[in-house]
Amino acid sequence: MKYGVVKLTKELLRNAIHPVTVNYPAKKESLGALTEIADESRGKHRFDEIKCVGCGACTIVCSSSAITESDSDLERTLSVEIGRCIFCGRCRDICPEKGLELTPEFEMSKKGQSANDCIKVEHSVPLGTCDKCGRTTFPIGQIEAVRKRVNEKIDPANLVIVNKDMEIFMRYCPDCRRTASYAFKTHPRKSY
């Protein structure tokens, strides 16, 4: 029975020589104490300026509705509300262009009175405009990405005609495409 106390004493004396406390503040090379052990961390978001095309896939899967998209005159803004995010990393998994990553930056505290003071990670992508009516359509990058993917996957025999169709599809907004479909020869009934 008393053996436990002896054992504990030994253990405690051993502990006294080797405290396991990590340094604070951590050295900047190894952000956080342990992040080097994980190959994927789940910290602050970062949009890749080049890769992110602004498709908004991340806004759909977000479980806590932390990622929102908003279109202004010339650009679409994706914003991550860090104060709402649950850091599940689903947005990173789902991103088709791998344009969103979670960095090992965990220290995101801020002084402030309300959720509006919390950090927001924002990324804007330019929106294309309709050649006919001048309204904004899709993010330019998304159009390019779709074109690239279609080109990769399509049967080379149809490549020319599909590209020609796509050219038209992507230059105009959905409304103009519908109203002027005969002019563009994209009407579904054009073959009749």
Place this chain on the structure above:
Amino acid sequence: MGHSEDIINELNQRLGTDFEFKAGTKIYWFYTNRERVREIAKYLTGEFKARLIHVSVIDRGLNGYEVIYHYSLDHLDQYVHFNVKVQLPPEEPEIESISDIAPEASWSEREMMEFTPVRFIDHPDPRHLWLPYEWPNAVESEKCEHFVDKNGKLPFAADTAQKLERSLIPLGPYHPLLIEGAYFRVKLNGETITDVDVKLGWNHRGIMKLFEGRSYSRGVFLAERVCGICNVTHTTAYLNAVETLGGIEIPDRARYIRTLMAELERIHSHLLWLGVAGDLIGFKTLFMLSLKAREQVLDIFESLTGSRRAPAMNLIGGIRKDVKGEVITKTNRRLQTMKKETAKLIEIVYNHPLTRKRLQDIGKLDLFTAKNAGAVGPTARASGWKLDIRQSSPYAAYGPEYTTWDIVTDEGGDVWSRTIVRLKEILVSADILVQCLKALDNTTGPISIEAADPKNFKFNEALGKAEAPRGELVYYVVSDGSNIPYSVRIRTPSFRNNALLPKLLRGHTLADAPIIIGSIDPCYACTDRIFTITDSGAKKNSNVATSSQFTWSQ
């Protein structure tokens, strides 16, 4: 002929009911009328020793209410569950209570009475369990006067003794005993506890309602946030239900990794419990040592998923990230360190004279009471009841074809036994982990398969179970073919064990109260999930949810 079919035949002969048989899952649903519910309850709990795991009520709108009694018979044959369904008309939603036959139904029925207009007649204690007593629909009963003063408000610190020889002590909602909010009203005679009443609901977040507004795949992350300590088990139980709905068989690798995460979580939870229990008997050093050992588990979590807590590993149809290569060796090494530190801890706890003195012979729970009141998890196993969902209805990789292990039980039934059971379970879990890692090294294949479209789901309701570190966790998911669940019901282990607390506490001193309450490892984040039904058929309840008189802000 399987064992389960014998039971069905016998039931058919005795009661003459029609069964809706679901192949493969061994879960039976049958309809009956409300007059026969008590008879069936008596028969099933008496003759077959069935456990009533939950009573849930589904609001079917104009079609009335569906009361479902979930009976578990998995001690007779794996996976066997009987679900007795009763259809109640919307204009007269009343049914007789069965809590005198099966005492474990008591809290479930209270829960359902609170949130649906269904009334269980002759319920022994029809007060609110979660919602404040002064909210609408609060039942007037004699016991209420202990709680509500003239203005209908809950008295807190200003409690005064009702009789001079006894003092009333409020433990909670903010009390260092538990981090979380729980309200125990303790009647003291000197320092001896004579009576306890429990009020829950300080952590009521309306989670089951939230489930009804999210797609199945987004629901996984909500299930993870029901409880922070057993989040993997919550997602596993939820996915067990959803995958049964869709008829999805997940690949072997996914099974192993799910088990890996769940067992890591069990170790983490038990080590945390040991630390907290140490703190509850004033042993700060034990708290520090066990949290130090726990960091190893969190390191493993981080190296596997990228997050210390809330791994978010499970998805419908499998898992998100593979575990292979170098990580396995590293995990093995960390596991060895953890095991070594845990062995030291166990030796210290076993041999320290004072821990034994503080833990032994308090909070006794004998086997009969445990079975009667429906204890689950380590609390039940410490009373000598061999009850473990991982063995009785295996999920993930717990089946005998994947891993081999034994249930830990102890005969004592006191706090000391519960400590021993938890400590031994750490070692058993570590053993399962080693087996899983070995299997992961040897198997190949995909880690997840395509999830089925909710339109093509095979069934429209399913029961998902998992063994959380605290005990049996039940998810009941109802689908209506759309991409969001029609209804989700959750029965958490702490919900069951909390109902035992008044029994355990009576007769002990106030100094023992923290460790006895701590010994069942209560988790109020689990217990206080809950939903409400806002539906045309449930006018009264939508009142509860939206009533403007309950704006508490400022």
Place this chain on the structure above:
Amino acid sequence: MRLGLKEKARAYSPWIFHAHAGGCNNCDIELAACFAPRFDLERMGIQLRNNPRHADIFLVTGPAPKQIAPILRRVYDQLPNPKVAIACGSCAITGGVYNRDDKKPNYAIGGPVEKLIPIDVLVPGCPPRPESIIDGIMLALEKLRHR
């Protein structure tokens, strides 16, 4: 900037009261980890006090369900001045996963915490890692000094 002994002492010995206002417990166990050996907060002189009357920093976790909301306010009032409040975790800041959006609020949530008590520091994360919590407490100290 010269600081008086009074201001210094405030920043040197902050005592934390941890108020659990609902939530899933993850933040709470990460806070416990902050006081455990690996992220020992006591090296900065910080202590966890379970008594609101002794504390300087009010650390709230959770989305503040309606039942706990008035009690949270009441406990906050019991802290003697000067005091600062930290909202720890995403659900304390906005309601997180429990609040679908601001237009369609959850019936059971009386929060987020900013509606109930004045907040000084926000610590996002679900759960915030111990490093993050320590960082938040450091920011709170700067505020506490000048209260």
Place this chain on the structure above:
Amino acid sequence: MELPSTISIASSLFLPIVSFFLGIIYGYEIRKVSARLQSRRGPWLLVPKSLRGTLGVTRLFQPLYDIIKLLCKESLLPSTSTKGLFRSSPYIALICVIVAAAFTPVATYSHLASFELSLVVILYLLLGVPFAFILGGAASASPWGVIGSQREAELMLGYETPLVIAAFSIATMADSLSVQKIIDVQATRLPFLLLNPLAAVAFLVAIIGKLHLKPFDVPEAEVEIVAGPVTEYGGRLLAIIEIVKTFLIAICVGLFIALFLAGGLVPGYEKLFSIPTFLLEGLLIVLVMTMIHTLNPRFRIDQALIWYVRVPTILAISGLVWAYAFRHFFPAFI
């Protein structure tokens, strides 16, 4: 006893200040050592450079900062309390410990300690502290305060008996009730730690109870009764209580050294040399107490009381018997 001179008045005013700072160092040691034993770092001796703007250079005076901070805070009075008693009881305790500190020799230096009944005075004044706490706890009208006071009273029954008996067994051996005389007796011969170890152990265990260290921190058991008698105190009043506790550590340790270790005097050396020995012995005793503090969980109140009756009281009584026997058999030695 001669009339008090200017020096003696000055020293009796100066001694409490010294005791207070000693208490702060001891308080830091308890926190640091227990942290190290739990494989933590504990309050930094040297704060890392990047944090010095916020946290200062060292945390050595951590208990002092706590006290200063609390002194600058607002005090809340519970509306249900008996206000006069609630407010005054910390000050009663403070007066008790300041006077007791003036009587307790720090490294053999104390003019008041040579007063013939100084040991009795110190023991009486130390008894005043728990009494003041009990009064304050009961006056706060909080259930935790009341239960805490009740436990404090019960525990006091436990530890005061061995404390007093052990002290008097030493007085018996030294044939005096003056602390100074007891020190002088030991200076020429062996310290009483060696001559009467039973009483020493009993005394040490009793002061652990008095200082509310584990396993005897029953009145302040955090998870059970929040903070016991001091639950409702905050701000300045809590600061006073912290000051009292700081004094209490220094007095108890100082008394132990005076009674059992000759106040730091080493035979054959100068009186001045006793200062470093006194400090060293003080730190050692606190180290031992901290070890016991970290090694044990908390007793339940009934277990604590029974244990106090069963072990230290018996030890103290046998120490007393031993003292009489010693005097009888070795009259020349005393």
